[in-house]
């Protein structure tokens with residue numbers, strides 16, 4: 001019998017039925033527990049917020065399976081020598097697509113002018129068509145590529161940018177400059193790594209056309225906050241809709257809360273959904289038991 005330690009106490013209520021069900025459907029004979037002697041554990045279902053931080057006693061563990069997509073808080077943990085898999089969950093992806101498409105359409109259609117219009121101004125200016133509004137997605141992984149596909153389905157011309165070269169996608173510093181210079185809306189869906197920290201700094205923000213909008217559901221550290229506030233104050237960046245921050249919850253006195261060109265959403269762009277995520281976890285445990293390669297393995301050296 002395979003022992004699966006569910007090490008995310010706050011989420012047990014969501015998974016205690018879903019995970020055993022998904023494991024049974026995957027044909028894995030496993031017991032899911034919330035406490036166990038470390039040396040008896042085969043798999044650890046984990047989140048970087050878990051109290052478990054020292055993995056060294058888990059000598060038998062075949063993998064650590066994260067419920068989070070972003071792993072920057074665990075990727076450098078020296079006691080974790082087992083394979084680490086991150087979460088790629090269809091439910092989470094669906095949520096991110098909805099958040100990105102919704103906020104893109106808000107800015108594209110200029111909805112704020114009509115929803116908050118105390119003076120009842122009659123301005124019959126029509127927004128351009130989506131085909132006339134270029135969007136750049138920085139980070140074309142599981143989430144970025146799904147968002148790009150949904151935006152393209154609405155006719156937005158989408159430019160993607162990633163670390164490695166891939167068809168139809170820009171990469172490298174030149175690619176980034178081109179991607180920013182051509183974008184009226186920029187969506188940041190990169191992981192937080194040493195290479196992506198402060199990626200949107202003053203110099204790169206200046207490359208974006210005047211009035212461009214930033215949507216950041218990736219990680220707070222992708223943006224140099226002081227540079228963004230300066231670009232917003234100067235009117236160079238038209239608006240920033242931010243879901244993630246260096247410090248969360250965003251401190252009450254942070255200037256983002258009151259800035260007229262900033263919308264704060266409280267890290268709700270996309271949540272891992274227990275019903276679909278349990279199936280991803282179960283499939284990885286099935287693979288581990290069958291000696292097949294794990295899905296969504298984190299490359300520790302790369303940081304994501």
Ligand code: NAP
Pocket residue numbers: 069070071088092138139140141142143144161162163164165189190191192193195196217218219243244267268269270271304
């Ligand atoms: P992913 O599949 O690992 O994709 C990451 C993408 O970023 C890849 O396209 C990768 O390029 C690119 N990238 C990484 N480092 C880069 C660099 N130095 N330069 C250029 N591109 C780089 O990750 P994902 O599942 O799409 O998730 C992305 C991030 O979203 C997560 O790390 C997390 O921070 C965030 N997130 C936020 C929420 C929320 O609720 N706000 C929810 C889930 C996730 P390659 O394709 O070349 O490898």
